[in-house]
Amino acid sequence: MARRRRSRGNNANQQQNAPNRRGHAQKALREPAVFAKPTGFESEVPHEKLTITQARKGTPANRPVRVYADGIFDLFHSGHARALMQAKNVFPNTHLIVGVCSDELTHKFKGYTVMTEDERYEALRHCRYVDEVVRDAPWTLTTEFLKKHKIDFVAHDDIPYTSAGSEDVYKHIKEAGMFVATERTEGISTSDLITRIVRDYDIYVRRNLQRGYTARELNVGFIKENTYRLQNQVDKMKETVRTVEEKSKHFVNRVEEKSQDLIHKWEEKSREFIGNFLELFGPDGAWHAIQERSGRMLQALSPYSSPRGSPSSSPTRANSSPPGSPTSAAFRPSSPASPSARKKRAARSSVKAASTNRRPVQ
Secondary structure, three states: OHHHHHHHHHHHHHHHHHHHHHHHHHHHHHOOOEEOOOOOOOOOOOOOOOOHHHHHHOOOOOOOEEEEEEEOOOOOOHHHHHHHHHHHOOOOOEEEEEEEOOHHHHHHHOOOOOOOHHHHHHHHHOOOOOOEEEEOOOOOOOHHHHHHOOOOEEEEEOOOOOEOOEOOOOHHHHHOOOEEEEOOOOOOOHHHHHHHHHHOHHHHHHHHHHOOOOOOOOOOOHHHHHHHHHHHHHHHHHHHHHHHHHHHHHHHHHHHHHHHHHHHHHHHHHHHHHHHHHHHHOOOOHHHHHHHHHHHHHHHHOOOOOOOOOOOOOHHHHOOOOOOOHHHHOOOOOOOOOHHHHHHHHHHHHHHHHHHHOOOOO
């Protein structure tokens, strides 16, 4: 029962302290982290020693777990930020203190830095996970330094850090039970970034020359400067040629598309024209029907026809001479008589002779 009551009390404290933690986080997002006081941390609440078990269960809002993480943080990158994020979230209620070593100490034990110590301080102050920044942090943590800043735990990756004549500068922290491990981010580090710059040194020098930096600022000699500028001009010409080639290809493709479209439209119009022509002048077309109708009408209007070349082919000219005139009989063209015509002619002659014989004698 006592354990249940304590757990319920802890849950109640966590729920009660949640709004305070949220307010503190919102303030950290609106303002940069503060610098640690040279005299150390002063707390109104008694700073009692915490175990990892107690810290994981949660602490009151006025007694956050003070976690310390140190480093050089040169060319501050995502690997640094992820390590600090892990340190910030290792306990429910964490106050993250970040120690940044000075230029003098870093150049002595590790090497030359790209960013100055002031630039590195400011980079850490504007990281969302950082609550406090310690300037000129010691290379090896001492008991006096831990007590001065009321540090409960130290966060770092678990790989032994060999430096300053020690196989692992965090060995005594681990033995004291104050060490919490974070994980490194593979594929990104300050050394990797510097290696990329050194590998592509010529590219970055030419890039900065184009952007207006002088050869003196880039520590480049006269011959090297002109070589880089010539290379920049050659690259510009190549880029211009490449752009012209791309535009030419685009123009040719557009012409091909247009020509294909025109050919397609011409084929459609040709089919339409041929279809209309066949519909009008074909064997079953409208023109053939008109010709048939006009032929029938002409045949109905002129039923008699004479052989071609005859001067008296029309019945009007044949009947224009009066009966008994010389032209009616003497000048009528002779045509071969058919047997029926000869019979009719013979019948007329016999009737005429009979009528002559029957006249009375005067």
